[in-house]
Amino acid sequence: xxxxxxxxxxxxxxxxxxxxxxxxxxxxxxxxxxxxxxxxxxxxxxxxxxxxxxxxxxxxxxxxxxxxxxxxxxxxxxxxxxxxxxxxx
Numbered sequence: 001x002x003x004x005x006x007x008x009x010x011x012x013x014x015x016x017x018x019x020x021x022x023x024x025x026x027x028x029x030x031x032x033x034x035x036x037x038x039x040x041x042x043x044x045x046x047x048x049x050x051x052x053x054x055x056x057x058x059x060x061x062x063x064x065x066x067x068x069x070x071x072x073x074x075x076x077x078x079x080x081x082x083x084x085x086x087x088x089x
Contacts, residue, residue, distance in 0.1 A: 023047070024045045
């Protein structure tokens, strides 16, 4: 299985897992109780079809392009990948 982790901030992350039969989008939040008792921790995964994954990716690109155009006045270059993809066995 292939995995691509994306750290959002100190507590949140998105992981994308895939193999020849499945695509999983996993959202994670890990907040220690001592840090903030009211903020929830969770891990949730959604199984996606290729069509659903493409639709979500397209919507994220559209939203990011609009947000980038609004805040900078022009379309930003896509970010460079942060971490190499890992293969889980």
